[in-house]
Each structure stands twice: as structure tokens, then as C-alpha cells.
Amino acid sequence: MAGKRKVANLLGLAVLSYLSQQPMHPYALARVLREHGDDRSIKFSHGSLYMVVGQLVRAGFVAGQETGRAGQRPEHTVYALTPAGRAELGDWLRELVEEPRHEYPAFVSALSLITALPPAEAVELLRARLRLLAGARADVAAIIEDSRAREVPGLFLIEEEYRLDQLDTEIAFVERLISRISDPAPEWAGGWAEYHESRQN
Amino acid sequence: MAGKRKVANLLGLAVLSYLSQQPMHPYALARVLREHGDDRSIKFSHGSLYMVVGQLVRAGFVAGQETGRAGQRPEHTVYALTPAGRAELGDWLRELVEEPRHEYPAFVSALSLITALPPAEAVELLRARLRLLAGARADVAAIIEDSRAREVPGLFLIEEEYRLDQLDTEIAFVERLISRISDPAPEWAGGWAEYHESRQN
DNA sequence: TCTATCATGTAACCAGTTACATGATTTT
């Protein structure tokens, strides 16, 4: 739909979304992003936030309004969404919800190169991964339970539920992979073990 | 384990891996990466390949050997793995296989902000996504079947099988999400529809 | 003869990360 966004960083989308609720200064944006746990879904740091706000201003999606001051604290610019910014927010979100993107998770890269490791070692590492995955799963489950206990509507937990589903799928995949490597059909493994035996690393 | 890699781009890992088989010049690397379908697992372009080879040289992981010349074609430098490069390859791969990383897929960001869209529109977009996901799934399945027909060992298809599993999980998740939005429990939706009705966008 | 593929690189630009730098206010 849109060829290329003037601002590509997804942090910019989050900023547009929060500014559509009410004008804010950057520090307040950082605070609400963290409070809502959006830092788990969208990567950001102090530096990247100021950078992306600058990009949004240059693109005409947000504009600095008043320059506030509370007590002797430093001056701060409050930013508000422009009409173009509101349009961009809608268009961008629609694109992300509708169109799956080809992505490059690190584990996919690792899988595509795993034959560079001897199979016995791969199995050991995959078992270790399984333990770490269990930990990650427990963390996500705890976040969900905690929110439910605080009566947060389920709607605001869908991204964590999505993660949970993907984690469960990965766990099942890794378990199956371990058993396929441990007890390999010859036409499946294609000489993996033999290759590493002949040049003992 | 490793604090921070001198070369962080995963394309660098793929380069180390192929150079561990035999020395090659950059163009040959690009060719084998594409032939093996690694461009589906690791993002790269002509430019980033030359860049990453430069980084690997500076880091001491690969070194230019001979400067070959075939016929009147331009000179080309053949790169080979150094001992440090072989160590880095092993260490890096082990880390990637063992340690899950927190990642930021675009759809997770979209889910965390989806309430900025009216629910009826969200459902429409998710239905469209479902059709596109079916297409993506068919593509992956075709790649797997095609490789099997050519008797490629299953081991070399694990990254595509992983993708297939994740796609199936996403499809099931989106189907369930559509039905939850379409027929919402009030404590789940938390006034989503009402919010958008009161300010008809 | 022209197009695709083989083959090499550089330069300019933009984005993102990290560290630097400052100072007020609130809480312990």
C-alpha cells in the first residue's frame, strides 16, 4: 500500500498512537510506554525516542505546541498529533495488521547453519535452550496472570498471548528436533555425524 | 557468554560458515547463499555483504589471500577463515542455538496498538491477513516439497519447518482473535467498541 | 546485437546506539 514510510521505526507508530490520546512531552511518552509494558513489544531507549520524535516533526506528523515549565524543572516541549499524523497512524497500523512481513529471527539463522556444529553438541545446546525457553514462558505467563489479577481487560494482553503461543510452538519444535537428531534416519541426517567425525573438532 | 560481538550482523556468521568450507570471493559467497536459500533466513544485499566482509577482515576473522583473475575479469580477492574466525564461528553459533533472544516482530507491535483501530475494521484486516498467511504457508510448503522431491536431506529444511510451525500457530491465533473480537465478552473488550463509537472516525 | 550474468567496488546518506553533560525535585 504505502511504498516507503517517511518514518520507518515502529517506535514512531507507538508515539503517534499515544499522542492521539493526548499531547505529551518525550519524557512522559517514555513513562507511559514503560507503564503499559510496550517496551516488550517495541524496542526503545532514551536516545531513540528523542530521535524518532525529531523524525516525526520533520515529517509533519507531530508538532511542538506549548513549551511548558513546572517549578524550576527544565523547559519541555509538548508535542501533539497533526492531521497528517493521524492519517499516518491509521494507515500504518492497518498495513501492519493486514500484511505479514518476512522476518529474520535469530533462531532461524541459527537453524540454517546448525550443521556447522557436531550433532552431539547441537543436542546439548538445544536441551539448554529448552530450559531457557521454559523460563521465558514462565515470565510471559506471570505477566498475563498478574494483569488478570489486576483486572486488566484481556484485549490488552493479546500480544503476550501471541508470544506464549509462539513459545509453546518453539518448545515443541525443539523437542522434536532433539529426538530427530538423537535418533536420526540416514536419509534425514545426510552424513552430518560422519562429516564431523572425520575432522574431529 | 560473549559480551558483545565485534561483528554483530548475522550475515557475518553465514560468511564465516561458508568460508569454513572453502575460501571464496564475495561474489561466490553471494551465489552460494542464494543457491542454498539462505537469503530467506538471513537478510542480505550486495552492499551489506561487502560491508560485512570488510568488518570481518578488520576483526581478524577472515583474511584476503590470493588475488585471483580469470581471463580479463576484474581482480578478485579470495577470503579465507583465520583461526580466530573459526573460534568465533563456533562460539557465535553455540550462543544462538542455546540462548533465546527477545525479539520484536512487527505483528507483536501491531497487536499492542490495535485498539487504536475500531474493532470492526480490525476484524476485516485480520481476515485479510489470514488470506495472506495462507499464501505464505503455501510458499513454505512448496519449498519443502520441492526440496524433498530433489532428495535434499530433511536436516537442511529445519528452518523452513520451523517457519511452517510458527505460521500455523499464527493462523490459529488470528482465527481465535477474530472470533473473540466479533463476539466479545465485556470484561475482555473493556469498552473498545464504545470508545470508537463515541468519536466516529 | 543486446541482455543477462559475472564481477568489483565506492560514496553519500540516514538511522540507531552510546556516552556525555546538566540540573531540579523527591524520597530515604
Place this chain on the structure above:
DNA sequence: AAAATCATGTAACTGGTTACATGATAGA
């Protein structure tokens, strides 16, 4: 009195993308 948090930003560096620039060889 000290530490944490509120609040702002800039500067330097590094990495990645895109476009520019060149030319040989092989096949249609």
C-alpha cells in the same frame, strides 16, 4: 546527606541501505 527519579538534550560513532560507476563474458 545521598540516592533515585524527573527532565532535557547533544555529539560522536558505527552500521546499513541505496545509488553510482565500471567493465567482461556468455548466450539468445
